[in-house]
Amino acid sequence: MSFRKIDVDAYDEDVLQDTELYAPDPREPAQVLSDTKQKQLAVRSALNRSDITSALTVALEGPPYGPHVEEAKNLALQIVVSVLNSTKSTDVPAVLRSLSQDEQDTLMKYIYKGMGMPGWGDVSGSVLLGWHEKLTEIAGTGCIVRVMTDRKTV
Amino acid sequence: MSAPEVYSIAQTPITCHAFNADRSQVALSLNDDKAQIYVKEGREWVATETLAEHDKAITSIDWAPNSNRIVTASQDRNAYVWSQSPDPLTGKMMWKPTLVLLRINRAATFVRWSPNEDKFAVASGARAIAVCSFDAENNWWVAKQLKKPIRSTVLSVDWHPNNVLLAAGSADMKACVLSAYIKEVDKRLVPAPTVWGEKLPFSTICGEYASPAGGWVHTVSFSPSGDVLAFASHDSSISIVYPRGPVIQSIRISTLPYVTLTWTSEESLVAAGHDCQPVVFSGTEAGWGFVGSLDDTTGGGKSTAKGGSVGRLNSSAFNAFRNADTRGHAGGVDVSAGTELLTVHQNTITSVRPFEWGSDGSVSRVSTSGVDGKLVIWNVVPVSVTGKFAGMRV
Numbered sequence: 001m002s003f004r005k006i007d008v009d010a011y012d013e014d015v016l017q018d019t020e021l022y023a024p025d026p027r028e029p030a031q032v033l034s035d036t037k038q039k040q041l042a043v044r045s046a047l048n049r050s051d052i053t054s055a056l057t058v059a060l061e062g063p064p065y066g067p068h069v070e071e072a073k074n075l076a077l078q079i080v081v082s083v084l085n086s087t088k089s090t091d092v093p094a095v096l097r098s099l100s101q102d103e104q105d106t107l108m109k110y111i112y113k114g115m116g117m118p119g120w121g122d123v124s125g126s127v128l129l130g131w132h133e134k135l136t137e138i139a140g141t142g143c144i145v146r147v148m149t150d151r152k153t154v
Numbered sequence: 155m156s157a158p159e160v161y162s163i164a165q166t167p168i169t170c171h172a173f174n175a176d177r178s179q180v181a182l183s184l185n186d187d188k189a190q191i192y193v194k195e196g197r198e199w200v201a202t203e204t205l206a207e208h209d210k211a212i213t214s215i216d217w218a219p220n221s222n223r224i225v226t227a228s229q230d231r232n233a234y235v236w237s238q239s240p241d242p243l244t245g246k247m248m249w250k251p252t253l254v255l256l257r258i259n260r261a262a263t264f265v266r267w268s269p270n271e272d273k274f275a276v277a278s279g280a281r282a283i284a285v286c287s288f289d290a291e292n293n294w295w296v297a298k299q300l301k302k303p304i305r306s307t308v309l310s311v312d313w314h315p316n317n318v319l320l321a322a323g324s325a326d327m328k329a330c331v332l333s334a335y336i337k338e339v340d341k342r343l344v345p346a347p348t349v350w351g352e353k354l355p356f357s358t359i360c361g362e363y364a365s366p367a368g369g370w371v372h373t374v375s376f377s378p379s380g381d382v383l384a385f386a387s388h389d390s391s392i393s394i395v396y397p398r399g400p401v402i403q404s405i406r407i408s409t410l411p412y413v414t415l416t417w418t419s420e421e422s423l424v425a426a427g428h429d430c431q432p433v434v435f436s437g438t439e440a441g442w443g444f445v446g447s448l449d450d451t452t453g454g455g456k457s458t459a460k461g462g463s464v465g466r467l468n469s470s471a472f473n474a475f476r477n478a479d480t481r482g483h484a485g486g487v488d489v490s491a492g493t494e495l496l497t498v499h500q501n502t503i504t505s506v507r508p509f510e511w512g513s514d515g516s517v518s519r520v521s522t523s524g525v526d527g528k529l530v531i532w533n534v535v536p537v538s539v540t541g542k543f544a545g546m547r548v
Binding site: 022101102145 | 305327368370388389391407408409410411
């Protein structure tokens with residue numbers, strides 16, 4: 001059965017590359033990481049002021065995507081999860097409504113990423129499910145479809 | 155809003171449909187390798203003829219209104235042009251196929267006649283579009299292939315009214331505008347400069363566009379003037395491209411993706427797809443927005459559904475389960491009441507096409523066919539005049 005494991009794409013000269021499907025991040029990987037670290041500080045200070053909306057807006061801005069930025073991606077997930085965990089469930093709908101469509105889509109990406117890594121860091125399934133439910137009510141199933149379709153995975 | 159005309163043609167999905175010029179006949183494919191011609195008799199459509207030549211499922215049909223020829227494309231990598239000629243024995247008019255040399259090694263996915271009906275474009279999984287013209291010497295249709303910049307399966311094409319430009323949407327997440335100028339056919343037709351470009355030799359790339367979240371492009375369509383391009387992609391969005399600039403207006407929708415759309419005027423279009431209902435959008439270069447659904451999804455006042463809510467999640471069965479979940483009572487709800495959706499189409503709409511034009515040149519009725527085997531003819535005008543959705547512009 002070894003033929004099933006042959007990577008047939010390796011023999012195809014004009015195979016479709018992942019990089020052809022989306023515009024790459026113009027920033028260098030090191031730049032992305034330092035940007036994300038700065039974001040972490042900004043989010044922390046917003047959380048200390050218990051200003052959830054601006055903490056979440058900052059956390060969802062310019063998410064790292066594409067290859068070679070694994071460290072920044074994990075850090076970004078950690079930042080978003082920290083905001084989600086520190087929000088009272090009664091505040092969730094109001095916070096979500098204040099987000100732009102772009103931010104709602106990005107948040108949904110992080111919710112799905114978090115649900116794919118149960119127990120990692122501070123990821124809590126029940127918190128994510130609560131956010132997912134409220135976000136789907138506001139942004140609709142289209143938001144979920146966009147997460148599944150977008151190749152710019154966070 | 156006057157009710158749509160609903161015809162239940164079959165229990166199987168309708169892959170695609172194409173009406174003849176006077177709308178008295180329709181060619182359909184019922185998800186198999188044959189195309190059926192239906193003739194309207196009274197209130198019903200009656201199958202009269204079967205066009206059987208393909209040996210795999212038909213993917214697309216187009217009927218040229220003036221020359222009265224049908225073209226079919228299929229997964230068997232072939233296309234046939236069908237024209238009517240009298241049968242030598244009975245004298246009855248019969249549809250006869252003519253071979254098309256497509257030279258593609260994957261399925262043909264979509265086909266459309268050019269506005270002058272002297273060419274047609276076949277989209278395919280072979281990362282190419284075959285632009286076909288008639289070779290009188292050999293009595294067959296020959297193809298010239300457009301390959302760049304296509305990187306994946308082409309899912310739809312649409313002709314610009316000038317008979318030269320072609321828009322294509324493909325699974326590489328891009329919609330593009332290309333020149334399909336064929337010297338032998340278009341020699342007398344020197345294309346006038348358009349907003350898309352001035353000199354247009356074959357395979358000129360006039361523009362490539364993508365929606366913000368990507369998603370393979372299911373459908374592309376030029377506006378009636380050809381100056382604006384709209385496409386719907388699988389990220390549940392519609393994008394409208396104004397090439398000067400270029401300005402791209404993208405609308406993210408909250409429901410499942412649309413797979414087909416058609417313009418009804420320079421400033422409005424109807425889109426339909428996995429949400430099971432045709433939806434009107436309108437706008438200008440400054441901005442576009444959702445206007446309303448052509449479907450009355452209130453289920454005759456029996457349900458509390460609001461216009462614009464998700465069709466798929468709007469069935470009484472879904473509501474029954476949701477009530478059981480949120481309020482914790484399963485007993486009081488009659489789940490057997492039906493799995494029927496409150497929309498007219500009970501499954502994905504596969505194709506929406508203009509059916510009738512009003513006196514001002516805008517489309518007044520559109521036809522849709524769906525996976526539920528229904529063919530529906532909708533009135534477009536009332537949505538904008540009833541004011542039912544007046545407050546719904548976003």
